[in-house]
Amino acid sequence: MVYRSISSDPEFPMSIDLQARYRDERLPRYTSYPTAPHFSPAVSDRQYGAWLGSLESGATGSLYLHVPFCRSMCWYCGCHTTITKHDAPIADYLAVLQREIEAVAERLERRLPVRHIHFGGGTPTIMNPDELARLVDLLSARFAIAPEAEIAVEIDPRTLAPAMIAALGRSGVTRASLGVQSFDRVVQRAINRVQTVAQTAAAVDGLRAAGVRGINFDLIYGLPHQTIASCRATVAACLDMRPDRFAVFGYAHVPGFKKHQRMIDEATLPDGVARHAQAEAIADALQAAGYRRIGLDHYAMPSDPMVSAHLDRRLQRNFQGYTTDTSDALLGFGASAIGCLPQGYVQNAVGLGDYAARVGAGTLPTIKGYVLTADDRLRADLIERMMCDFAVDVAAVARRHNADPAAVFRALPRLAALQADGLVDRSGHEVRVADGARHLVRTVASAFDAYLEVPGRTFSRAV
Numbered sequence: 001m002v003y004r005s006i007s008s009d010p011e012f013p014m015s016i017d018l019q020a021r022y023r024d025e026r027l028p029r030y031t032s033y034p035t036a037p038h039f040s041p042a043v044s045d046r047q048y049g050a051w052l053g054s055l056e057s058g059a060t061g062s063l064y065l066h067v068p069f070c071r072s073m074c075w076y077c078g079c080h081t082t083i084t085k086h087d088a089p090i091a092d093y094l095a096v097l098q099r100e101i102e103a104v105a106e107r108l109e110r111r112l113p114v115r116h117i118h119f120g121g122g123t124p125t126i127m128n129p130d131e132l133a134r135l136v137d138l139l140s141a142r143f144a145i146a147p148e149a150e151i152a153v154e155i156d157p158r159t160l161a162p163a164m165i166a167a168l169g170r171s172g173v174t175r176a177s178l179g180v181q182s183f184d185r186v187v188q189r190a191i192n193r194v195q196t197v198a199q200t201a202a203a204v205d206g207l208r209a210a211g212v213r214g215i216n217f218d219l220i221y222g223l224p225h226q227t228i229a230s231c232r233a234t235v236a237a238c239l240d241m242r243p244d245r246f247a248v249f250g251y252a253h254v255p256g257f258k259k260h261q262r263m264i265d266e267a268t269l270p271d272g273v274a275r276h277a278q279a280e281a282i283a284d285a286l287q288a289a290g291y292r293r294i295g296l297d298h299y300a301m302p303s304d305p306m307v308s309a310h311l312d313r314r315l316q317r318n319f320q321g322y323t324t325d326t327s328d329a330l331l332g333f334g335a336s337a338i339g340c341l342p343q344g345y346v347q348n349a350v351g352l353g354d355y356a357a358r359v360g361a362g363t364l365p366t367i368k369g370y371v372l373t374a375d376d377r378l379r380a381d382l383i384e385r386m387m388c389d390f391a392v393d394v395a396a397v398a399r400r401h402n403a404d405p406a407a408v409f410r411a412l413p414r415l416a417a418l419q420a421d422g423l424v425d426r427s428g429h430e431v432r433v434a435d436g437a438r439h440l441v442r443t444v445a446s447a448f449d450a451y452l453e454v455p456g457r458t459f460s461r462a463v
Ligand code: SF4
Pocket: 069, 070, 072, 073, 074, 076, 077, 078, 079, 081, 121, 122, 123, 156, 179
């Protein structure tokens, strides 16, 4: 049998065929467990209301606000967004969003203490500065926002106006996540997102001058025409701006699900081997520049709180990816937004009309959700630790959930095959990702997933 390593570890002993099979497997990103395809209409707006009302007195919360509008469509986009050249639909949507915030707050027993707020999209900065200020004022009135709270906003540097930069600073925004993806002009044209280094640098400089301390960059590998050289060049240009964190994602090509992705010529997409090489080239360049690798796809400077959370095994995973947020409840606002409460998950109506109609009728816009079982909670804990730490003490997690460790191991039939194929090392009760196989951590985490074989689920490649 021929062995060849495509991982960062030349000793990774896996056949080419086996590596290809695991690399091309379609798997969840495990930002939740169970994943969204398992949500069902059995969880209603009334149930969500009851869950809100039963939050314990000491509970803390974090807030996610979805702004589903952009000025133009990037062909790689996997988000829920709508393209508009007009401001009126955005103003109308924000009025509904404010009404939803009021409706949720009314169902809480008290002003929920909040330490994390995230504005996502779409392009949240498509709001005008006054709209942003009104939204933040409403949140401050309805929730007990901690003075040191993290307020994060996703930013499109191509459309970020100076007035909005100033408004972000005045609103107390602490972290900006800037979409960069690739600075290669050939790649940019192929994804319909032309964004210069100068535009990006101006946004970073402006945000820092306005008092936004944390700067995150999002990069993507596996885009059309992308090469190792272009990935390295993009990283080099980014490093001049010294962002605090990077998130590096693989492009998920699912044109059957996201129709605009059909604008991307599949013949120009890198194959699995090339995707992995690009991811590793970016990882090497960032680590050489002093960034610490965190989990599957994050990189941060050593002084970053995400690094200490990672070292102390306190890192968490939620719908935005890796986070230091340890709140008891994540409340999602806006069309398609997902929330997570101690009892389970809820998701809002996805369509803008449906979302507005439900809020307008005086109900919460919940259309589906999931009630967690004891087994789900245990498996969610195992998966989260594996995704964050690349290792998990199964017995320790089982004990936290009052389960028998031997019975838990018996309920993990995929684990033995992954161990035999060299992806997993096992020492007593500890299961860890084998050296050189960290790019396959989603595969290893899937060993704890009881729903993996459910038909009809579409996920992205493992690498
Ligand atoms: S700016 Fe972001 S959300 Fe909007 S189309 Fe591009 S990738 Fe999608």
